[in-house]
Amino acid sequence: MALLEIHGLKKAFGGVQALSGIDFHIDEGEIVSVIGPNGAGKTSFFNVISGMFSPDEGHIIFDGDNLTHHLPNEITRRGIARTFQNVRLFPNLTVLENVMVGQHPRTKEGMWGTILQTKKQRAEEKMIEEKAKEVLSFFGSRLAGYRYDQPAFVLSYANRRRLEIARAMATEPRLLLLDEPTAGMNPKETIELTGQIGDLRDKRGLTVVVISHEMKVVENVSNRVVVLDHGVKIAEGDYDDVSTNEDVIEAYLGRPAERSDDE
Amino acid sequence: MRNSPYTRMLGLISGVVMSFIAAIGMVENFNKRVLIEPFVTMGYVVVLAVPVLIGILAARGKPSPLEEPARDTGPNLASGLVAGLIGGLITSVFVALVDTFDMTEFFPSMRPAMVEEMTFGFGVPAGLLVLIAVSGVAGALGGLIFAQSDAIRQGITQAVAWVLGVALFEAVVADIFEIDFLLDLIYAKNGGLQPWAAVIIGALAWWLSARYRGTAKQFAFTVRDSEPKSRIRRSLIGIAILAVIVLPLLLGGIVNELLINVSFFILMGLGLNIVVGYAGLLDLGYVAFFAVGAYGTGVLTSSFSPTINPGLSWWFALPIVMGLAALAGLLVGTPVLRMRGDYLAIVTLGFGEIVRILLLSDWLTPYFGGAQGVRQIPGIPVPFLGEVSGTRPELFIYLTMIFVFVAGYIAYRSQNSRVGRSWAAMREDEDVAEATGISTVQAKLLAFITGAIVASFAGALFAAKVGVIFTNSFKVLTSIIILVVVIVGGMGSIPGVAVGAFVLIGILGGPTSQGLLFEFAEYKLLIYGALLVFMMLKRPEGLWPSVRRSRELHGDELSQDAWLDKAGEFKEDDAEVAT
Numbered sequence: 033m034a035l036l037e038i039h040g041l042k043k044a045f046g047g048v049q050a051l052s053g054i055d056f057h058i059d060e061g062e063i064v065s066v067i068g069p070n071g072a073g074k075t076s077f078f079n080v081i082s083g084m085f086s087p088d089e090g091h092i093i094f095d096g097d098n099l100t101h102h103l104p105n106e107i108t109r110r111g112i113a114r115t116f117q118n119v120r121l122f123p124n125l126t127v128l129e130n131v132m133v134g135q136h137p138r139t140k141e142g143m144w145g146t147i148l149q150t151k152k153q154r155a156e157e158k159m160i161e162e163k164a165k166e167v168l169s170f171f172g173s174r175l176a177g178y179r180y181d182q183p184a185f186v187l188s189y190a191n192r193r194r195l196e197i198a199r200a201m202a203t204e205p206r207l208l209l210l211d212e213p214t215a216g217m218n219p220k221e222t223i224e225l226t227g228q229i230g231d232l233r234d235k236r237g238l239t240v241v242v243i244s245h246e247m248k249v250v251e252n253v254s255n256r257v258v259v260l261d262h263g264v265k266i267a268e269g270d271y272d273d274v275s276t277n278e279d280v281i282e283a284y285l286g287r288p289a290e291r292s293d294d295e
Numbered sequence: 296m297r298n299s300p301y302t303r304m305l306g307l308i309s310g311v312v313m314s315f316i317a318a319i320g321m322v323e324n325f326n327k328r329v330l331i332e333p334f335v336t337m338g339y340v341v342v343l344a345v346p347v348l349i350g351i352l353a354a355r356g357k358p359s360p361l362e363e364p365a366r367d368t369g370p371n372l373a374s375g376l377v378a379g380l381i382g383g384l385i386t387s388v389f390v391a392l393v394d395t396f397d398m399t400e401f402f403p404s405m406r407p408a409m410v411e412e413m414t415f416g417f418g419v420p421a422g423l424l425v426l427i428a429v430s431g432v433a434g435a436l437g438g439l440i441f442a443q444s445d446a447i448r449q450g451i452t453q454a455v456a457w458v459l460g461v462a463l464f465e466a467v468v469a470d471i472f473e474i475d476f477l478l479d480l481i482y483a484k485n486g487g488l489q490p491w492a493a494v495i496i497g498a499l500a501w502w503l504s505a506r507y508r509g510t511a512k513q514f515a516f517t518v519r520d521s522e523p524k525s526r527i528r529r530s531l532i533g534i535a536i537l538a539v540i541v542l543p544l545l546l547g548g549i550v551n552e553l554l555i556n557v558s559f560f561i562l563m564g565l566g567l568n569i570v571v572g573y574a575g576l577l578d579l580g581y582v583a584f585f586a587v588g589a590y591g592t593g594v595l596t597s598s599f600s601p602t603i604n605p606g607l608s609w610w611f612a613l614p615i616v617m618g619l620a621a622l623a624g625l626l627v628g629t630p631v632l633r634m635r636g637d638y639l640a641i642v643t644l645g646f647g648e649i650v651r652i653l654l655l656s657d658w659l660t661p662y663f664g665g666a667q668g669v670r671q672i673p674g675i676p677v678p679f680l681g682e683v684s685g686t687r688p689e690l691f692i693y694l695t696m697i698f699v700f701v702a703g704y705i706a707y708r709s710q711n712s713r714v715g716r717s718w719a720a721m722r723e724d725e726d727v728a729e730a731t732g733i734s735t736v737q738a739k740l741l742a743f744i745t746g747a748i749v750a751s752f753a754g755a756l757f758a759a760k761v762g763v764i765f766t767n768s769f770k771v772l773t774s775i776i777i778l779v780v781v782i783v784g785g786m787g788s789i790p791g792v793a794v795g796a797f798v799l800i801g802i803l804g805g806p807t808s809q810g811l812l813f814e815f816a817e818y819k820l821l822i823y824g825a826l827l828v829f830m831m832l833k834r835p836e837g838l839w840p841s842v843r844r845s846r847e848l849h850g851d852e853l854s855q856d857a858w859l860d861k862a863g864e865f866k867e868d869d870a871e872v873a874t
Binding site for chain 1: 497705706708709712713714715716717719720722723727728729730731732733734735741745843
């Protein structure tokens with residue numbers, strides 16, 4: 033059974049139909065890439081799945097439960113975590129705190145425990161910190177040691193991307209939505225992160241949906257590729273199928289005749 | 296003389312500020328108070344401090360990051376003198392204008408009495424020259440001070456600060472040290488230090504500053520670098536606790552009274568700090584929760600309150616009042632859940648006023664006394680000591696200290712906990728906090744409720760202290776002042792709130808109470824405003840900032856936005872690769 037199933041998802045912003053009836057599914061342990069030209073509706077697709085926008089029509093079924101119209105925090109609690117295209121960290125919190133925040137939906141001590149400093153609360157705090165360090169260790173020494181106490185805003189661009197992924201991992205998701213995780217990285221960093229996205233599946237058992245413009249990433253890591261254009265799914269299949277699909281080439285490059293007209 | 300356009304501009308500023316101080320009647324009013332017998336009066340000190348400071352600035356020249364300002368007597372003196380003279384000239388033109396045209400109808404302070412004070416009693420043509428000369432001398436003095444070495448300048452600063460302090464806070468000094476013969480010796484009969492006493496205090500301060508120069512700083516560094524549980528820290532904490540326990544017994548009634556008022560604002564500041572500083576919800580109607588605490592306590596404990604008068608003991612009323620405050624927090628919090636930033640501020644501002652106006656309305660007057668307020672609220676019963684209220688400030692202060700401690704503890708504990716982190720995340724980016732699994736609805740309501748309960752402590756204590764409560768104590772101004780306390784002290788910082796409350800409420804005075812500088816009461820809001828502007832320009836993170844906040848304002852230049860711009864560039868490259 034599919035982990036996430038989406039039927040006929042529609043979302044319009046005023047007159048712009050960002051998503052016009054998308055069907056999508058992903059099985060446990062898969063990595064699916066979502067590609068498409070700018071404005072194809074990829075990020076809107078993520079925003080609707082993660083609950084930041086409510087869809088106009090359609091259903092989102094996650095692990096058998098209908099999550100359509102749920103609040104983002106409930107969706108994260110159920111096990112869908114995401115990163116953002118334009119890196120949205122908590123810039124003034126430290127690296128460690130950023131990831132510790134990610135543990136929020138998996139922990140439960142409230143005001144009373146905090147004020148009374150119960151044994152349970154202290155144990156939980158310790159557990160949160162350990163878990164955060166463990167998650168950060170996924171990126172080797174890049175976000176470890178002296179980095180823990182640095183505010184997030186001093187990090188390099190690539191490290192911000194990594195930290196954002198770590199924060200999403202700390203929510204202990206089953207499905208991870210990565211929105212252009214390699215944007216802004218140099219080729220070496222891109223290769224490293226591509227490997228790590230593979231590790232998310234192979235070593236951590238996560239299911240991943242990746243939006244990417246970077247074809248190397250798409251080619252190397254995904255089991256399946258979904259192509260969106262103008263809010264419609266125009267192709268689906270493995271990388272080789274999709275990369276030779278006429279519609280896809282047209283969506284990216286336009287029709288040959290038109291191209292010669294334009295230039 | 297360097298950079299003369301800059302000097303002229305400073306002179307102009309000096310003239311405008313001095314004229315303004317004269318125009319609002321500060322000189323005239325403050326001159327009733329003698330600081331040092333027989334000539335140094337407070338009005339002149341305030342107005343002539345301007346050319347001295349301007350003289351120092353003029354001598355320093357335009358601040359430049361590249362070069363150190365030169366300290367040589369001649370040019371420094373000349374710059375100060377010129378700036379002072381220009382300032383004096385402008386002020387004297389202003390005074391002459393006031394003398395010529397009668398404007399008392401619009402500006403009641405611009406009257407002959409002011410002209411007389413500003414011309415040092417010499418009348419218009421002659422006195423104006425004296426004014427220009429005095430201002431020039433003051434400016435030159437500023438320049439001269441600037442030309443001195445660090446050690447001498449520090450000595451002068453210390454000496455002036457101590458002399459002015461001892462003279463200004465005469466009432467407090469007398470209140471603390473009840474040694475009559477000594478007090479009679481240093482203070483003149485109708486107020487003001489004896490000249491020789493001023494000299495001795497100044498010399499003593501100078502000598503001490505020279506003797507122990509840098510020791511305090513050194514000590515502060517030692518403490519900062521020491522381990523969390525080292526001996527030096529423990530003993531410092533021990534001394535602090537001991538001081539807190541013993542001091543109120545030694546202090547007189549006036550100071551204790553003042554400290555009680557300060558502690559109300561520390562309490563409310565701590566509560567508001569949770570809402571604004573931690574959770575980032577700008578609440579301008581915070582005084583409403585203070586009102587709930589005070590009226591709740593009043594109605595529940597006073598046997599003279601209309602309609603409802605169970606006449607409970609204060610301690611039994613307290614939990615009920617806390618519950619009411621929590622409910623009020625929920626009531627205010629729920630409708631504003633979807634609002635952010637400015638909108639939230641405006642709506643809460645409205646709520647604050649609604650509470651006050653409701654209390655005055657015909658509908659609630661039968662329960663809360665309307666304009667009459669609730670009267671005859673009993674004090675707080677304490678075993679062995681009887682009923683403690685505002686008439687026994689030296690005991691009441693201990694009760695307020697207990698609650699300040701409790702509120703501080705709540706604030707401290709919640710700061711670095713799961714709850715505190717969820718607030719911080721929400722403050723940083725609400726959408727992302729939500730996407731990280733934080734229920735922002737819960738987090739916001741929790742912040743409002745916690746803040747409301749802390750404010751209700753202050754309200755309950757306030758009601759028991761004063762015994763009578765009117766809606767007057769719960770105006771918007773109070774909300775604003777609590778916010779100013781938090782901002783001046785340092786948003787998100789617990790010691791910052793205490794420092795802010797001491798500076799604003801203790802020294803300048805609160806909305807309804809007087810501070811140490813009670814002469815300033817009339818100009819309190821003016822000074823608040825000036826202080827706020829100054830803080831925003833020079834120290835936006837507050838007097839005692841939280842680590843997070845100072846990071847935010849003075850952190851690395853690599854702000855997230857700068858990086859995002861860069862990301863944009865990269866992304867274009869990627870797009871090319873992709874196609």
